[in-house]
Amino acid sequence: MRYLLRRTLHAIFLLFGVSLLTFLFSALTPGNYFDEMRLNPQISPEAVAALHAQYQLDRPLPVRYAHWLNAVAHGELGFSFAYNSPVAPLLWVRARNTLLLTVTATLLAWLLALPLGIWSAAKFGRAADRVLSWTTATLLVVPDLVLALGLLILAVRTGWFPTGGLVSAGFDELSPVHKLRDLASHMTLPVLALVLAAMPMLVRHVRASVAEVLDTPFLRAARSHGLSNRKLLYGYALRAAANPLISLFGFSVGTLLSGSLLVEVIMSWPGLGPLLLEAILARDLYVVIGGVLLSMIFLVGGNLFADVLLYWADPRIRTAASPK
Amino acid sequence: MQPLLKVENLVKHYAAGRTAHSKDKLAALDGVSLSIPQKTTLALVGESGSGKSTLALCIACLEPPTSGNIWFEGIDVAALAENQQRILRPQIQLVFQDPASSLNPRWTALDIASEPFLVQRRFTKPDRAIRALQLLDRVAIPRKMASRRVDELSGGQKQRLAIARALALEPKLMILDEALSALDCSVQAQISNLLLELQSSLGMTYLFITHDFAMAAHLADQIAVMDRGRIVESGSAEKILSSPSHEVTRSLLAATPRFIETPNVLVNA
Numbered sequence: 001m002r003y004l005l006r007r008t009l010h011a012i013f014l015l016f017g018v019s020l021l022t023f024l025f026s027a028l029t030p031g032n033y034f035d036e037m038r039l040n041p042q043i044s045p046e047a048v049a050a051l052h053a054q055y056q057l058d059r060p061l062p063v064r065y066a067h068w069l070n071a072v073a074h075g076e077l078g079f080s081f082a083y084n085s086p087v088a089p090l091l092w093v094r095a096r097n098t099l100l101l102t103v104t105a106t107l108l109a110w111l112l113a114l115p116l117g118i119w120s121a122a123k124f125g126r127a128a129d130r131v132l133s134w135t136t137a138t139l140l141v142v143p144d145l146v147l148a149l150g151l152l153i154l155a156v157r158t159g160w161f162p163t164g165g166l167v168s169a170g171f172d173e174l175s176p177v178h179k180l181r182d183l184a185s186h187m188t189l190p191v192l193a194l195v196l197a198a199m200p201m202l203v204r205h206v207r208a209s210v211a212e213v214l215d216t217p218f219l220r221a222a223r224s225h226g227l228s229n230r231k232l233l234y235g236y237a238l239r240a241a242a243n244p245l246i247s248l249f250g251f252s253v254g255t256l257l258s259g260s261l262l263v264e265v266i267m268s269w270p271g272l273g274p275l276l277l278e279a280i281l282a283r284d285l286y287v288v289i290g291g292v293l294l295s296m297i298f299l300v301g302g303n304l305f306a307d308v309l310l311y312w313a314d315p316r317i318r319t320a321a322s323p324k
Numbered sequence: 325m326q327p328l329l330k331v332e333n334l335v336k337h338y339a340a341g342r343t344a345h346s347k348d349k350l351a352a353l354d355g356v357s358l359s360i361p362q363k364t365t366l367a368l369v370g371e372s373g374s375g376k377s378t379l380a381l382c383i384a385c386l387e388p389p390t391s392g393n394i395w396f397e398g399i400d401v402a403a404l405a406e407n408q409q410r411i412l413r414p415q416i417q418l419v420f421q422d423p424a425s426s427l428n429p430r431w432t433a434l435d436i437a438s439e440p441f442l443v444q445r446r447f448t449k450p451d452r453a454i455r456a457l458q459l460l461d462r463v464a465i466p467r468k469m470a471s472r473r474v475d476e477l478s479g480g481q482k483q484r485l486a487i488a489r490a491l492a493l494e495p496k497l498m499i500l501d502e503a504l505s506a507l508d509c510s511v512q513a514q515i516s517n518l519l520l521e522l523q524s525s526l527g528m529t530y531l532f533i534t535h536d537f538a539m540a541a542h543l544a545d546q547i548a549v550m551d552r553g554r555i556v557e558s559g560s561a562e563k564i565l566s567s568p569s570h571e572v573t574r575s576l577l578a579a580t581p582r583f584i585e586t587p588n589v590l591v592n593a
Contacts, residue, residue, distance in 0.1 A: 217426035
């Protein structure tokens, strides 16, 4: 249990550090949301100064940070200048959509990568393995951006999939089944882009880890006891190769999340990505900070989940973590 | 009486280089023939890279040979299909050189000793535990170590555990692939005495693979000397040790200082 507690404390500490850095960096950027108003002759400098004062932009940085921390402690994330509303509810709607995309893509990528990687390891060095290795290598060198754009072009040319948005117009009038189908068809392209971007790396890691343990004497011993090949691969070998893969799982959540922000912008998925982009361009300070913090929470959450999995999967970590 | 194991003209090629389609083939086994009568020990002696371990894997049906026959109790096992080999595999068990990597580090000693029963779906769960404990008794692992994980066992205990696991399915042939080489002298003596004791009580047949003539002299009835994928000399242990005819045998013997005295030291240790 101490292991998990320590991991959780790490995570909280990390989030705290990220919030501080984000705050610092956004304060270092020249100008703020209201500076463009200065160029407008109809707005008096006094009015701009009043707005500065209202949003406390005239106060020193530590005071603003302390103020923001206090707000976070009360479940608020500051105020958006552009939307003229509190940041938290604004982010939450978008975060839900991003999560929908990322979680689906993560599950799908791993569900495909595990059998493909194991199969590839079982055929190590043979024709089937080499074809798969070339395919994953090719997919790896194609940038996410090109992949997403390519899929978008495909959707436009063929008309098989909607080219953007979360749901179609008139979604509310649809029956539950049709609602689901509509959502699924809108999700297909962005999820596909994410899976294609993340899966090749996962397949290669699964292949390498499983191939490595397949040669170990204790798996040979298990085979000599009459274990079937299927059980050997999916039971013994996968479990023996699990530790690096579980750590990779935490990492893959991060990759998919950052990939998701990009894909969302390209495919106009109403997630955190477009919101963050607009907020950065408009210097909508608290939306940026809140968005980055939320992404970090997902990322840290993914890694924490990986740590819990590791703790559950490997008895050696359990003993090493608890004093005898 | 027919020998338990008879290997005839066994050839195993590995693809040289990194890719499997490479034309260059490496002959790990280049026409190996040997036979082991029931309840005896054949020591296979040779330098590393001479093909001893490949031969072990082929005999245990874990690697398919390129050509040749492996007769086990009169059945050509090399010609069997994978699922038939799987049924046969428990009869031939292996003990490897490095006990640490041959035991699953996540498991306790009891888990490891009962795993063969689990794979074969033999017995109920409590029965498996009882039998596993009996196996640990058999190889003199204290019962208090049963619930310990592998990294808490000593090197000798790990190898005893590997032997216990190999005994679980009551094999007819046990292949000891450098099984004593990683252990220090006093532990080597204990384990080799355990092997001799198991042979006399269970009627075990051993293929004892080693690079150490002293160990071979202590355990073997017959010795076969292997060099670059071939058996260069074979015969009774006394004959090979007293009048080696092949130069490889002589150079290996020369590399084993005081090979006559060493067995006595081992027995008395």
